[in-house]
Amino acid sequence: MKMSLSRIQSLSLAAVLKDCSDQLDIVGYTLTVQIGREQSTAESQEKARLTKLRRDCQYISQQVSKLYLELEEKQSFSSLLQVVEEEEQRREEENKRREAMRELEQRKHTVMRLDEEIIQKNKKLKDMDQQLRDLEQQLTEQSSQIAKEKKLEEKTIERELQKTQLETMQTEKLLEDKLELVQVKLKEEKRVHEESEKFLQNRHKELQQLLQQWQQSTKQMLQEKEQQLNSVSCKRTVNLDRLTEMRRKFREMEQVVMEDREEQEKLRQQQAEVKAATKLQAWWRGCMVRRGLGSFKKAEEGKKGKKKKKEGKKKKK
Template structure:
């Protein structure tokens, strides 16, 4: 960058910048005095080219604080003269730094860096202000939402109060109804208790009468049991006598039946021998009958066979005779008729 400027051009540029610096100094003496707050702001911005990175956050906060104070107090807002004074002081500081750099190195990097830093600072402040405005808008939105929520809560509380009042009314009605029901149940229970006592007294009398009747019946049953025992004893003696009589009769009958059994056994032996003899005769007769039946069966089969052969022969003869008649064979052959010539001649004449 130093090679681009000649000595004469650099001197001319330095002279022009010194002239501008002097004019700005004169302008600073001519302008009226400004507030202390703005002078402090100017003093803070004198070293912006060297200390911008370290003081960027503090400057932004001070700008925001000063803007808030100016918004809250309209009397403290800076006027156009204060802004001109700030710009004059800033330009004078930049020109001073640029003259120093031109005299020392012949370059103007400080001017470019100061301009870039000032742009960045203003952009940062602008972004900070935009974020603050967005925060305010969000705060207002949240406040409106909070008001809506409060309204909803108030309405909800009112509805709940109404519901509580309604439930209290229902509770009072329920208590009154419960008291009436309890009174009714108590009176009904007392009445039922009185009725039960009456019924129990009647039942007690009935039970006493029943107990008395059962005692009388028990006494009667006891007398009946004694009479029954006496009767059963007498009956047992009579049955004992009858048993002895029947035992004697039983033994006698056993002897008689034993004799009859012996007689039957003897008869059975004789009958068995007779039966065996009859069985032998039956078997012999049965063999004779079977042989006779076989002979008769053979004769019957022979007769049936002869009858079948005779019937078949008759059928064959009948069929053969019918066939000869139909075919005209043998004695059933038909004789040929002679042809008449005269009849033929007569037919020709007619034609």
């Protein structure tokens, strides 16, 4: 599944991943220096742990670099999903291998225990066989002794022979009973082993089903997280677009307000200039009228002539 991102998102994520890759390189170098300082044998476990941690850092750094290149070139992160799937497969195979090794180890211990029990039982049988041989040897000695004393004590020898044969039969019967008991015990142990093996197989199937359920739930959670990431990315893109549009409108409104202020300032200045000019003209006209300057001087002289003529006519009367 290929997940595409916008150019801005891919560049942002690529910058973050580049920083993470640099930090991982620094951590790897620090671990290398620290591993070089671990010289004593008592700190071998710590050195092994640091070596494993350094390998993990190098692996993560490589995957981050691949993801960085993919985001920068293709604006997607499909390699990350592929790495996650490979890691899940590797863990599943590792768990299967460990389970198989554990089961094999258990079977091995069971077989070894059965072998030890069989060896002990064989040893007991050998001891019984040795006792039987000793008895046979004793019987042979007794038979030779009876042969020497046959002529003298035939009846006694016959009785001894009968007694010896009876003891031999009892011994053989005892050995047969013990052998049958051993065979019964072996059959019982074999049955217990088969039941244990069947139980382990059933348990293995149950664990496999549980593992599949966990894998399905993990995949479902991963899909939900991807959907949430996509929705958050879409909302972030929409919010960025809205913010850009609002900034543009704000700049336009601010420009309109500034232009309106400038126009009002110009209008106010023009009104002030007109008012000042009107006042100045009124003041100047008053000065001209009071002093009789310019056109106002002729008008004043005409008025004075008319006044003189009126006064002359009044005197003639």
